[in-house]
Amino acid sequence: GMLYNEIPDRISDAALMVGAGYAVGGDPVAGWAAACMALLIAYVRTIGSLAGAPADFGGPMAKQQRMFSIAAVAFYLGVTPAVWHPAFGADESRGLIAIMLWVIVAGGVLTTVLRLRRIARALSGQAAHQ
Numbered sequence: 001g002m003l004y005n006e007i008p009d010r011i012s013d014a015a016l017m018v019g020a021g022y023a024v025g026g027d028p029v030a031g032w033a034a035a036c037m038a039l040l041i042a043y044v045r046t047i048g049s050l051a052g053a054p055a056d057f058g059g060p061m062a063k064q065q066r067m068f069s070i071a072a073v074a075f076y077l078g079v080t081p082a083v084w085h086p087a088f089g090a091d092e093s094r095g096l097i098a099i100m101l102w103v104i105v106a107g108g109v110l111t112t113v114l115r116l117r118r119i120a121r122a123l124s125g126q127a128a129h130q
Contacts, residue, residue: 006042009063013038017101020070025077025085025095027102034101037108038066044112048119052126056115061107073100 014035021031041062049055059065073096077085088094 006046010039010042013042013063013066016067016070017104020097020101023097025087025093025097027094027098030098030101030105034066034104034108037061037105037112038063041108041111041115044115044119048115048122051119051123053119053122056118058115058118059107059111060114061104061111065107066104069100069104070097073097 017035017038018028018031020026021028021034045056057063061069077096085095089098
């Protein structure tokens with residue numbers, strides 16, 4: 001059930017985001033930040049459910065959107081010539097993977113805020129009906 005679904009999901013989130021951060025064109029800080037954000041998003045959903053709100057799997061950067069984003073960038077990088085891959089930073093070691101990780105972090109902040117608002121609304125609605 002929940003235990004055997006959630007634990008592997010959190011491990012895969014962290015492994016994928018941290019791994020992408022250390023990949024060619026990645027950014028380790030962005031990878032760790034994205035991993036932490038993924039854990040926070042799941043934590044907010046779980047705490048909301050435990051408090052009595054419906055489970056909120058909404059985005060804009062829920063697990064399915066995070067996985068799609070990383071997969072889309074990886075696919076693009078795999079099927080296009082290297083000259084099409086932007087590079088930036090002092091040593092030009094950062095690329096699309098780094099950009100996508102920072103997009104995941106920013107989207108994760110928005111997802112967390114929106115989930116907290118929906119959870120608070122659901123819980124206050126329950127309190128009003130008691």
